Amino acid sequence: MRPLAEDETKAVFEKLANYIGKNVVHLVDRQDDAHCFRLHKGRVYYVSEASMRLSISVARPNLLSLGTCLGKFSKSGKFKLHITSLDYLAQYAKYKVWVKPNGEMPFLYGNHVLKAHLGRITEDTPEHQGVVVYSMNDVPLGFGVTSKSTVDTRKLDPTAIVVFHQADVGEYLRDEDTLF
Structure with a gap:
């Protein structure tokens, strides 16, 4: 599990902005707990930083998922949202x-x-x-x-x-x- 690269972050935010507009800020700047985006096996996860720190103790091959899967990157590098991101899209939909x-x-x-x-x-x-x-x-x-x-x-x-x-x-x- 690693942080998103700059081009990956741009692709994820562009896709999210198409659905929730400027409310993307609410995903990053949360009042309750800090959250971040992580990439694992081509999938982008939205996870709290506390859970992310705990996941470091699990070996990468043994880690299946963590947090909420927002979507995945295709082999061509395009980002596709999954239905698992619906909770956040519905909450902040424009x-x-x-x-x-x-x-x-x-x-x-x-x-x-x-x-x-x-x-x-x-x-x-x-x-x-x-x-x-x-x-x-x-x-x-x-x-x-x-x-x-x-x-x-x-x-x-x-x-x-x-x-x-x-x-x-x-x-x-x-x-x-x-x-x-």
């Missing part, structure tokens, strides 16, 4: 989308959010912006990227895609062997 009850299951099966399933959307959401997808009961279901801005969304037909699917909580069941 833009949000709520889906109707009839649109929850299709989204949880990995489909995009259609205009017919859209319940509400945050005002002034730009095109190609990262959003957190909620149920109408304010339960975070996953996250994705908008296909159109809020203004353009109002003009779409019911079968048009509003949010491109990135990750959803159904992945805990579908991809349980690869999330580790």
